[in-house]
Amino acid sequence: MGTLILLVFGAWLVIMFFAIPGPFITAAAALYFAGLLVVAYFQEFGRAMGLGPNPAAAAADRPPSRRTEDGREPAYRQYLFRQAGRDLRHTHRLVWPRLVAIATGRRRQLKNAFFGYGPMDWRWPIGVVLIVGLLVGTLLGLTVISLVAAAQGVVLLGVGLVAFLGIYLLRGVDTVLLWIRGVRITCPACYRRGFYPVYECRNCTARHHDVRPGRYGVVRRICACGERLPTLLLLGSHRMKAFCAHCEAPLADRVGTSAEVVLPVFGAAGAGKTRLMIVIMMAVDAIARRSDATLQLADEDTRRWDTQARRELLGSDNVAKTRIRLPRAYSIYLKPRRGGRRLVHVFDPAGEYFNESDRLQELQFLRLASTFLFIVDPLSIDGLWSRLDRRDQDRNRSIRARREPEFVFAQTVQNLEAMGVRTRKSRLVVVVSKRDLISRLLSADGVEDSNEAVERWLDENLQQGNMLRAMRHAFGEVSFFLTTSVVSDDHQVDDSVERLTSWTLARQGLRLSG
Known part of the structure; x- marks a missing residue:
């Protein structure tokens, strides 16, 4: 009779635990676990961007020192045209193992701490509440992380679209101004005409065949040697040494300004x-x-x-x-x-x-x-x-x-x-x-x-x-x-x-x- 009373009393305590403090403990645990996952995401995102004490940034494409046969220029690509997407993918490659490791480690800790001691052990109800909190927190954290990643993708797409429009707006304005001023560059050697020549880097003498705003830069492009080069005549590209885009013969000094x-x-x-x-x-x-x-x-x-x-x-x-x-x-x-x-x-x-x-x-x-x-x-x-x-x-x-x-x-x-x-x-x-x-x-x-x-x-x-x-x-x-x-x-x-x-x-x- 006494044992039955103890069992009933114990069951009542478990029910009361699940009914009153249990939901609060579950919610707190869920928020805690979700916070762990979100914080881990931003930590890995920072590492992917090369920040923090243990950076792990994705390697940038090393441009060739000279223009290649397939048209690659001796310049770094503009960040939004390749490296931004690569950094986002690299972040995800770093994040998901970290999230799995956090969830798996926490589940193992809960199992070792609250289970395996028999049905009469007082710790298992707490373990159940915390396990539920872990599951809910994992779902909540993944939801927040997915929304953040989607927002990052939308922002990246929007900034890329703005950059794309800016590129062609700058190209259009520059071309119209050159046309209004009657500027057409004439090669004194092969006699062809155009708006833009090949420019030589002031530092390493690498030749850039199209410095206009594009995938290698909007208002500046970075040469393989690290030199920053202007992309438009209006921004000072005429100060660089110019060559014909067809025969690469040297052109007049400050060509394109008159x-x-x-x-x-x-x-x-x-x-x-x-x-x-x-x-x-x-x-x-x-x-x-x-x-x-x-x-x-x-x-x-x-x-x-x-x-x-x-x-x-x-x-x-x-x-x-x-x-x-x-x-x-x-x-x-x-x-x-x-x-x-x-x-x-x-x-x-x-x-x-x-x-x-x-x-x-x-x-x-x-x-x-x-x-x-x-x-x-x-x-x-x-x-x-x-x-x-x-x-x-x-x-x-x-x-x-x-x-x-x-x-x-x-x-x-x-x-x-x-x-x-x-x-x-x-x-x-x-x-x-x-x-x-x-x-x-x-x-x-x-x-x-x-x-x-x-x-x-x-x-x-x-x-x-x-x-x-x-x-x-x-x-x-x-x-x-x-x-x-x-x-x-x-x-x-x-x-x-x-x-x-x-x-x-x-x-x-x-x-x-x-």
């Missing part, structure tokens, strides 16, 4: 193109100094050519013949006292290119120009040559152009049309060279130094009417200049070259007052 002008000089071999171009560069320099304009040689090739050409012209009055190869532009920055700065590319192809259509097709820079300088050697026109006496012919035979201008012009126009150049919207500047060598004939013919007088002289005295009509038919505007590329003892160019230079540059929006 609108560009392509100015081809063409004519027969021996017509005086190279000599005239050197004198024109000297004229630009002189005019710029007088008018408070700014002139800057734009690249190392131009600086080297300018130094050598002036030394040859001023030292011996001879100029090396243009080599028969694809010409590289000679580039200068010009900024008038009023108006924007321009980058002017002057091309001087060898006259031999104009003898054959196949070779002329290689001069793709002709497609980029709106103004063409056609150099006419009057000595190459039979009508004038026959009027020279034998002594003048012998003296000038070596410098006489090898082809008559009519042939060279017809050959060039035919190929311009084949290239798709709309010559009717272009300007032709006809430059009659070597005026100093034919001054006696010019005086005899009463030729004045004016556009109409030179054209009339070519038509009536030299019988070039067919060529002149072809010029008027092919081009929307044709102008004529009579020049001499002689430099005085004090290194001053002839007035005729200055007039030609000022007039031509003014048509390109560069009005320099002499």
Whole structure:
């Protein structure tokens, strides 16, 4: 009877325990276990981010030191484009073993502490309550962790979307501004055009083929060497050394900051193109100094050519013949006292290119120009040559152009049309060279130094009417200049070259007052 009373009393105590303090103990245990799991999640998240006393961050992709064949750039990817997702997955790989270990360890502790002592042991009801609390807490903790992980994923997706929109917004704004300013980058070697070149890292000289906002950075990209590089011209990418994106030839200093002008000089071999171009560069320099304009040689090739050409012209009055190869532009920055700065590319192809259509097709820079300088050697026109006496012919035979201008012009126009150049919207500047060598004939013919007088002289005295009509038919505007590329003892160019230079540059929006 006493045993029965004890059993009933014990059962009553167990029931009362489960009914009154049991739920509170279960709730407290559940909150405790859930807190353990949530705290463990954030601890592992911190470790995955490289924080805390025992960091375990996921290794970042090490970029190649040079651009690879599959297009990988020598730069770290922007965090949101790969590493953020990798860090999130790495966090989960760290978290789940930790959570399982916590739940398993706590269950083992409860089992050892409250079970295995028989049904009459007073500890088992507490163990049951705590086990229930462990189960509820595990479910609660996993629910909170799942919500946190989902929120992190949503935030990551949202930030990624904002970055994606920001990238294309920045690209669009930059492209529109470049288009409004008329900036198109012209390669002086392969003649292709584009908005963005290849840039060389200032620290390790690795070349980055597309620094615009993208997967390697929004406003900055980090080179493999750790150098931070701007992604837009507006942010300073023009301060880096630039190369053509197609042939990787070096481009002008600070390329992309100014609108560009392509100015081809063409004519027969021996017509005086190279000599005239050197004198024109000297004229630009002189005019710029007088008018408070700014002139800057734009690249190392131009600086080297300018130094050598002036030394040859001023030292011996001879100029090396243009080599028969694809010409590289000679580039200068010009900024008038009023108006924007321009980058002017002057091309001087060898006259031999104009003898054959196949070779002329290689001069793709002709497609980029709106103004063409056609150099006419009057000595190459039979009508004038026959009027020279034998002594003048012998003296000038070596410098006489090898082809008559009519042939060279017809050959060039035919190929311009084949290239798709709309010559009717272009300007032709006809430059009659070597005026100093034919001054006696010019005086005899009463030729004045004016556009109409030179054209009339070519038509009536030299019988070039067919060529002149072809010029008027092919081009929307044709102008004529009579020049001499002689430099005085004090290194001053002839007035005729200055007039030609000022007039031509003014048509390109560069009005320099002499």
